[in-house]
Amino acid sequence: MGLRYTVPILIGRLARAVTRARGGGSAYPGHLVNRLAPSYLPSLPDQLPGGVVFVLGSNGKSTTTHMVSELLRAHGLKVFTNPTGANLPQGVTSALLSEVSITGKLSADVAVLEIDEAYAVKLAQTLRPSIVLMLNVQVDQLFRFYETERVADMMIDTGVLAATNVVTNREDPYLSKVARKIAGVRPAVSYFGASAEVVAQSAHGLVNAEDFRDADAVGDVDAASEVVGWSGTTATIAIGGETLDVVLPARGLHYAVDAAAALQTARLVLESQFSADRAVEAFRVMRPAYGRGELLQFGSEQVEITMFKNGASLQLNLDAFDTPPEQVLLAIDEGTPDISWIYDVDFTGLDHVDVISGAKGWQVALRLEHAGIPVHHIEPDLKKGIEIMRGMPAPTSGRKAWIVNYEQMMYARKLVGQGDMEIAR
Amino acid sequence: MSVADETVVILQLFPAELGVTGDSGNVLALATRLERAGGTATVLHHRIGDALPAERPDIVVIGNGPLSAVRSVIGDLRRIAPELTEWVAAGIPLLAVGAGMEALGERIVAPDGETIDGIGVFPVTTDRAGARHAGYLVVESSVGRIVGFEDHRTVTTRRDGAAPFGQVTSGVTGTAGFEDGVRVSNAIGTRVQGPVLPLNPVLTDFLIARALERRGLDWSATPAHAELDRLAEEARGVILANIDHAFSTI
Ligand SMILES: [Zn+2]
Numbered sequence: 001m002g003l004r005y006t007v008p009i010l011i012g013r014l015a016r017a018v019t020r021a022r023g024g025g026s027a028y029p030g031h032l033v034n035r036l037a038p039s040y041l042p043s044l045p046d047q048l049p050g051g052v053v054f055v056l057g058s059n060g061k062s063t064t065t066h067m068v069s070e071l072l073r074a075h076g077l078k079v080f081t082n083p084t085g086a087n088l089p090q091g092v093t094s095a096l097l098s099e100v101s102i103t104g105k106l107s108a109d110v111a112v113l114e115i116d117e118a119y120a121v122k123l124a125q126t127l128r129p130s131i132v133l134m135l136n137v138q139v140d141q142l143f144r145f146y147e148t149e150r151v152a153d154m155m156i157d158t159g160v161l162a163a164t165n166v167v168t169n170r171e172d173p174y175l176s177k178v179a180r181k182i183a184g185v186r187p188a189v190s191y192f193g194a195s196a197e198v199v200a201q202s203a204h205g206l207v208n209a210e211d212f213r214d215a216d217a218v219g220d221v222d223a224a225s226e227v228v229g230w231s232g233t234t235a236t237i238a239i240g241g242e243t244l245d246v247v248l249p250a251r252g253l254h255y256a257v258d259a260a261a262a263l264q265t266a267r268l269v270l271e272s273q274f275s276a277d278r279a280v281e282a283f284r285v286m287r288p289a290y291g292r293g294e295l296l297q298f299g300s301e302q303v304e305i306t307m308f309k310n311g312a313s314l315q316l317n318l319d320a321f322d323t324p325p326e327q328v329l330l331a332i333d334e335g336t337p338d339i340s341w342i343y344d345v346d347f348t349g350l351d352h353v354d355v356i357s358g359a360k361g362w363q364v365a366l367r368l369e370h371a372g373i374p375v376h377h378i379e380p381d382l383k384k385g386i387e388i389m390r391g392m393p394a395p396t397s398g399r400k401a402w403i404v405n406y407e408q409m410m411y412a413r414k415l416v417g418q419g420d421m422e423i424a425r
Numbered sequence: 426m427s428v429a430d431e432t433v434v435i436l437q438l439f440p441a442e443l444g445v446t447g448d449s450g451n452v453l454a455l456a457t458r459l460e461r462a463g464g465t466a467t468v469l470h471h472r473i474g475d476a477l478p479a480e481r482p483d484i485v486v487i488g489n490g491p492l493s494a495v496r497s498v499i500g501d502l503r504r505i506a507p508e509l510t511e512w513v514a515a516g517i518p519l520l521a522v523g524a525g526m527e528a529l530g531e532r533i534v535a536p537d538g539e540t541i542d543g544i545g546v547f548p549v550t551t552d553r554a555g556a557r558h559a560g561y562l563v564v565e566s567s568v569g570r571i572v573g574f575e576d577h578r579t580v581t582t583r584r585d586g587a588a589p590f591g592q593v594t595s596g597v598t599g600t601a602g603f604e605d606g607v608r609v610s611n612a613i614g615t616r617v618q619g620p621v622l623p624l625n626p627v628l629t630d631f632l633i634a635r636a637l638e639r640r641g642l643d644w645s646a647t648p649a650h651a652e653l654d655r656l657a658e659e660a661r662g663v664i665l666a667n668i669d670h671a672f673s674t675i
Pocket of ligand 1: 354376377
């Protein structure tokens with residue numbers, strides 16, 4: 001560290017103030033600093049005694065990054081993390097800008113970072129993570145990645161670069177095979193997972209992508225951290241010879257599996273300092289990550305926001321409803337380019353939809369017509385769609401659910417006056 | 426005699442491997458349209474190693490997937506190739522989307538230069554090292570105007586004299602002005618996803634009509650299809666309004 005980063009950091013902060021005043025995105029200031037001071041981001045790991053943890057995955061990155069961070073904080077560590085979705089190099093640097101001193105010094109013990117798959121190998125070379133946590137590979141963003149196996153390879157190629165540990169999903173057909181790509185003893189591979197009985201409890205299981213290029217599964221390996229019981233928002237997780245009953249930040253088996261992954265990762269960071277009691281307490285007070293089963297106050301009502309970004313996450317969230325939600329808004333816009341996959345999603349977890357919204361609303365309505373699920377209103381303009389929801393009587397029992405893609409979630413938050421990106425943290 | 430007395434058998438090939446772009450939606454669209462007219466649809470799935478149904482199906486559907494999926498099914502596809510070839514020659518309607526069309530073609534050239542022999546139902550060769558095309562498109566075909574989404578990096582070359590499915594007339598992905606897909610008898614290969622059939626009832630009706638005319642039955646849309654048609658029309662309208670939308674890829 002030193003004065004050489006002061007000018008770039010001040011310029012970056014100025015850019016941040018300007019883009020914020022304009023209500024713009026948060027990545028540009030980081031992009032600017034990365035260009036002005038290319039050696040700055042690579043200096044980060046040397047400042048962190050606890051090292052850098054990467055969280056990768058098609059689904060659950062934000063939630064699990066949040067879980068690992070909160071588990072470590074509950075053990076007294078000072079954690080640097082990036083906000084939801086700020087998972088490109090410029091996003092990481094932008095997050096740093098708000099935390100470092102003007103000489104670039106970061107006062108933290110450990111960094112826990114969600115990382116975009118496409119940038120993961122490059123960022124691993126820059127940030128030299130000690131631990132890489134790989135959550136899952138799902139059929140996701142095909143418009144971006146084209147083939148699912150490319151995404152799997154991006155994650156696996158990153159995992160093998162971890163200095164000490166790879167934590168991977170035993171139940172994922174691609175990622176469970178990472179050990180086959182590691183020649184020496186480092187990084188060590190450990191697994192998280194869910195028992196077969198627990199997976200069978202969820203209508204469509206874990207919805208991980210099938211590996212058609214190599215059907216030879218890893219088979220019966222032990223998971224260091226395993227979900228052995230799950231019911232809605234609680235899970236029982238076996239780890240390190242103990243059995244922990246934890247409260248999940250939102251409903252769903254995928255959150256239970258994320259919790260098992262986070263526990264194993266936190267345990268590797270903390271080593272002998274790991275305390276089961278502190279971990280259970282951390283989960284008890286944890287709030288949901290941004291847009292993942294989060295409750296928003298909307299007038300006198302509470303709205304539960306469920307964000308999805310692909311068919312797998314939509315399916316997992318629909319499967320998590322124990323009864324069909326009483327009032328439902330479903331919105332998808334052009335932020336999700338190709339939604340062919342809506343025909344692979346089983347929507348029978350819904351008994352009706354009150355309002356379908358977003359530019360792709362008619363496509364969704366067409367899908368639900370094929371499923372025989374009644375739709376009361378199709379209103380492509382989300383603002384008007386929300387007004388229709390608002391005009392409905394408060395739910396007598398159960399919940400008011402908004403099921404939205406990322407862009408519609410951001411827009412919806414803005415419309416109800418909770419648009420600030422930082423609010424979840 | 427009307428379709429109300431009829432059972433139509435739809436055979437979907439390799440639904441697990443070649444089904445990543447909502448291809449089950451194409452099967453669902455066929456079945457739903459038949460059922461709304463009072464008919465019965467029986468959907469059969471052919472998986473690797475399965476015996477083919479004893480009787481010819483009425484309509485065959487094969488979907489899209491990655492090259493690894495094509496590699497995993499190609500051996501079984503070769504095994505059933507004689508029957509598929511015979512069905513297509515006999516005029517059985519078939520819809521093949523993306524990789525399904527490629528595998529039914531003569532040859533696929535992988536990005537690394539490896540060549541995979543298809544089964545030659547379609548007189549096409551696919552080069553998988555082309556430029557990336559991801560976005561909305563409009564195809565003017567002999568069946569009608571088809572609207573949907575394409576996402577591939579392929580160049581498909583038809584043998585001399587082979588008919589395309591249609592002409593790409595709009596879209597910003599770089600395929601506009603070129604031909605889409607291939608047509609042999611009542612077998613259609615296309616790049617159009619969406620999935621294509623729910624969005625384009627005109628193509629669904631074409632496939633059903635070809636199946637039913639073999640039984641001497643006429644088929645056309647009825648008031649029972651009005652809601653499906655209305656929603657599809659609205660969905661296509663939004664796509665056409667956003668046809669110039671450029672989606673960023675990596
Ligand atoms: Zn209503």
